[in-house]
Amino acid sequence: MATPAPLVEVKGLSKEYAPGVAAVAGVDLALGAGEFACVTGRSGSGKSTLLNMVAGVLRPTSGAVLLDGLDLFGVSDREASLVRNAKIGYVSQGANLLGGLSVLDNVRLPFFLAAAGRSGDAAAKAAALLEQVGLGRFARTRTRPGEISGGEARRVAIARALVNDPSLVLADEPTGDLDPENAAAVMELFRQIAHQGVAVLLATHDPAAAALADRALRMEQGRLTECATRE
DSSP, X not given: OXXXXXXXXXXXXXXEEETTEEEEEEEEEEEOTTOEEEEEOOXXXXXXXXXXXXXXXXXXXXXXEEETTEETTXXXXXXXXXXXXXXXXXXXXXXXXXXXXXXXXXXXXXXXXXXXXXXXXXXXXXXXXXXXXXXXXXXXXXXXXXXXXXXXXXXXXXXXXHTTOOSEEEEESTTTTOOHHHHHHHXXXXXXXXXXXXXXXXXXXXXXXXXXXXXXXXXXXXXXXXXXXXX
């Protein structure tokens, strides 16, 4: 039986911010549907730069990022934007919620930014996702991000990343400012997402959080190595 092709393939990915100074240096990575991988490393090791390139929002100096076989940097900016919004859910450092919108509207916003012709009830989908992350009560109120805790905001950001049913979820330091209990809850959410067949790639400096992933990777001076594979 043929081995299924990876959902995400990173090939020779590098990023130089100055000649001879590489934040990411020749990274190769393959990630399949349902895999939950975590990249650890100190601040400045290149984790965020790597995730931004995998997300298609930062152009590499060299190399390629293939999502379902499509090179994100080999198509027009418009096509790449449509693919990102439809197939990639990104939880950046900090929740980055829009303070002028309610929690519910923050979650459903990417739905309206998707390609024309998208059908369905955005409010119902957003409410269901808030329920999934344990914040269903906010679906029935006009509560805004400034009125909720940091841990709640992080879970709202995760719900927002899922609203378009992405095949790939990326998260940069998703537990960085959370207490151990909230951090464990957030990591369990990502495990559940992966078990639904979504590829999940996290970056963190927290070894305890990384230990909850199925696959451990390490970033040092822009280079990525495989630490262990967990059954």
